[in-house]
Amino acid sequence: MSELTLSQANQIVEAALAKGAELGLNPLTVAILDAGGHLKAFARQDESSIMRPQIAQGKAYGALAVGFGTRWLDAAAQERPHFVQALNGASGGTIVPVPGGVLLQDDNGKTLGAVGITGDSSDNDEAAALAGIEAVGLKANTGA
Amino acid sequence: MSELTLSQANQIVEAALAKGAELGLNPLTVAILDAGGHLKAFARQDESSIMRPQIAQGKAYGALAVGFGTRWLDAAAQERPHFVQALNGASGGTIVPVPGGVLLQDDNGKTLGAVGITGDSSDNDEAAALAGIEAVGLKANTGA
Amino acid sequence: MSELTLSQANQIVEAALAKGAELGLNPLTVAILDAGGHLKAFARQDESSIMRPQIAQGKAYGALAVGFGTRWLDAAAQERPHFVQALNGASGGTIVPVPGGVLLQDDNGKTLGAVGITGDSSDNDEAAALAGIEAVGLKANTGA
Amino acid sequence: MSELTLSQANQIVEAALAKGAELGLNPLTVAILDAGGHLKAFARQDESSIMRPQIAQGKAYGALAVGFGTRWLDAAAQERPHFVQALNGASGGTIVPVPGGVLLQDDNGKTLGAVGITGDSSDNDEAAALAGIEAVGLKANTGA
Numbered sequence: 001m002s003e004l005t006l007s008q009a010n011q012i013v014e015a016a017l018a019k020g021a022e023l024g025l026n027p028l029t030v031a032i033l034d035a036g037g038h039l040k041a042f043a044r045q046d047e048s049s050i051m052r053p054q055i056a057q058g059k060a061y062g063a064l065a066v067g068f069g070t071r072w073l074d075a076a077a078q079e080r081p082h083f084v085q086a087l088n089g090a091s092g093g094t095i096v097p098v099p100g101g102v103l104l105q106d107d108n109g110k111t112l113g114a115v116g117i118t119g120d121s122s123d124n125d126e127a128a129a130l131a132g133i134e135a136v137g138l139k140a141n142t143g144a
Numbered sequence: 145m146s147e148l149t150l151s152q153a154n155q156i157v158e159a160a161l162a163k164g165a166e167l168g169l170n171p172l173t174v175a176i177l178d179a180g181g182h183l184k185a186f187a188r189q190d191e192s193s194i195m196r197p198q199i200a201q202g203k204a205y206g207a208l209a210v211g212f213g214t215r216w217l218d219a220a221a222q223e224r225p226h227f228v229q230a231l232n233g234a235s236g237g238t239i240v241p242v243p244g245g246v247l248l249q250d251d252n253g254k255t256l257g258a259v260g261i262t263g264d265s266s267d268n269d270e271a272a273a274l275a276g277i278e279a280v281g282l283k284a285n286t287g288a
Numbered sequence: 289m290s291e292l293t294l295s296q297a298n299q300i301v302e303a304a305l306a307k308g309a310e311l312g313l314n315p316l317t318v319a320i321l322d323a324g325g326h327l328k329a330f331a332r333q334d335e336s337s338i339m340r341p342q343i344a345q346g347k348a349y350g351a352l353a354v355g356f357g358t359r360w361l362d363a364a365a366q367e368r369p370h371f372v373q374a375l376n377g378a379s380g381g382t383i384v385p386v387p388g389g390v391l392l393q394d395d396n397g398k399t400l401g402a403v404g405i406t407g408d409s410s411d412n413d414e415a416a417a418l419a420g421i422e423a424v425g426l427k428a429n430t431g432a
Numbered sequence: 433m434s435e436l437t438l439s440q441a442n443q444i445v446e447a448a449l450a451k452g453a454e455l456g457l458n459p460l461t462v463a464i465l466d467a468g469g470h471l472k473a474f475a476r477q478d479e480s481s482i483m484r485p486q487i488a489q490g491k492a493y494g495a496l497a498v499g500f501g502t503r504w505l506d507a508a509a510q511e512r513p514h515f516v517q518a519l520n521g522a523s524g525g526t527i528v529p530v531p532g533g534v535l536l537q538d539d540n541g542k543t544l545g546a547v548g549i550t551g552d553s554s555d556n557d558e559a560a561a562l563a564g565i566e567a568v569g570l571k572a573n574t575g576a
Contacts, residue, residue, distance in 0.1 A: 042186035049499030077514030093521025180468015211337030226365030233381025330474035
């Protein structure tokens with residue numbers, strides 16, 4: 001398989017939101033970007049705050065930006081804050097370097113896109129992303 | 145009803161894409177914004193080009209910006225191009241002033257959000273938007 | 289008198305909205321900027337669309353930008369569109385070059401600030417601005 | 433009640449400024465945004481400095497961005513500075529993450545908008561915001 005389809009992307013969104021419901025998480029916002037960083041599917045649950053679209057997309061974009069899930073960027077921000085600040089600037093303020101941005105990869109490790117989730121703690125956001133990815137049988141890269 | 149729900153937004157996306165399939169349109173991209181202009185639901189069909197997310201959202205945002213569907217902005221751009229250019233600048237380059245951005249309104253004329261669609265001709269994009277809105281029983285404002 | 293006060297600015301807003309009510313205009317948005325182009329007072333009536341804040345401020349800023357009310361910019365945009373486009377760019381997309389941005393001046397012609405109004409036709413927006421300015425006994429420069 | 437009215441917003445501004453006068457605070461700037469983050473009412477007292485409009489609006493926007501008053505962002509900025517820096521970037525430099533941005537909520541916890549105040553210490557700015565909110569009988573969320 002070489003490209004993420006809308007059908008897969010929608011399944012990831014649904015499964016991630018189902019995981020959020022199962023865990024009793026706050027309202028979530030889920031963004032799915034393709035390998036080029038362009039939005040493919042998106043859902044923001046009722047009662048989510050207004051910048052959740054940017055945060056969810058910024059996590060997914062951050063993961064694609066460096067080729068690792070955003071847990072890697074979160075660690076980098078603590079070790080080399082100037083690097084992550086520079087990435088933020090270079091991306092026009094797009095990337096959000098905290099956990100919850102997870103790469104979608106096939107069995108050969110090829111990156112097909114990324115999921116970004118926000119709304120609960122970063123760890124819970126990431127757990128919902130992993131559930132979404134598992135639902136379509138893809139591999140996840142959290143950057144851990 | 146005072147606010148657009150994610151459930152309604154998803155139904156609009158599905159019905160709009162079904163209309164596109166029925167009419168044999170090119171791959172479509174559909175964005176649903178809430179009344180404040182914040183993304184609620186989104187889908188980009190396979191084989192859509194990479195700036196479709198900005199175009200779909202820009203049509204929906206343009207409609208919300210002025211309180212009329214983007215057919216109004218399309219006409220304004222021909223009568224007073226400097227006004228629409230200024231709106232583009234004032235929105236940080238966000239608005240896209242061609243048909244296919246349609247306001248979602250309740251029976252009292254209250255705006256609950258907007259749909260923006262791109263991928264085929266502007267007229268066909270708008271037709272898909274209208275089918276989506278009809279599916280949830282809301283009123284449409286195309287700006288005509 | 290050398291500076292616009294908040295008390296005057298609030299009176300201008302009130303009188304402009306009263307004029308809108310008297311004329312049966314659409315919901316209006318009124319912005320008052322000081323001589324430096326910084327926001328002093330503002331009101332957006334219920335049911336106004338979401339970019340009205342930028343449009344009202346952009347009219348007032350445009351008037352201050354060139355030292356004439358925005359009727360001057362509207363004419364300039366038709367004679368020399370490249371000049372007004374360049375001003376739009378140079379202002380970071382701020383200025384809105386259509387009537388409804390009016391300078392506030394004292395009896396010596398000194399500019400104390402500007403009013404920007406949007407929501408109805410540009411001519412009606414300007415009429416509401418003039419009523420506001422008259423209410424505090426200042427002179428108006430519409431750029432006509 | 434489902435939406436903030438201009439009448440309520442104006443009352444909040446007046447009551448906040450009255451609180452500032454009562455406490456002998458520095459000149460204040462007060463911005464009221466609706467639930468979508470769009471300016472509804474605004475006042476900048478005489479002798480306020482020129483970026484107070486951006487600061488007041490940035491506090492209110494920051495609160496709406498994440499769904500908590502800006503005291504939450506102030507704490508987050510100390511625990512995870514890279515997250516708050518990223519939010520600043522993702523908002524186009526809009527949010528101001530210090531106390532004084534307070535959500536307006538109804539009895540069901542639904543967010544109707546936000547108040548942002550600047551001019552004195554952040555704690556005093558917040559106290560004036562709370563007085564404004566109390567005056568209209570809404571609930572406040574400071575993010576504490």
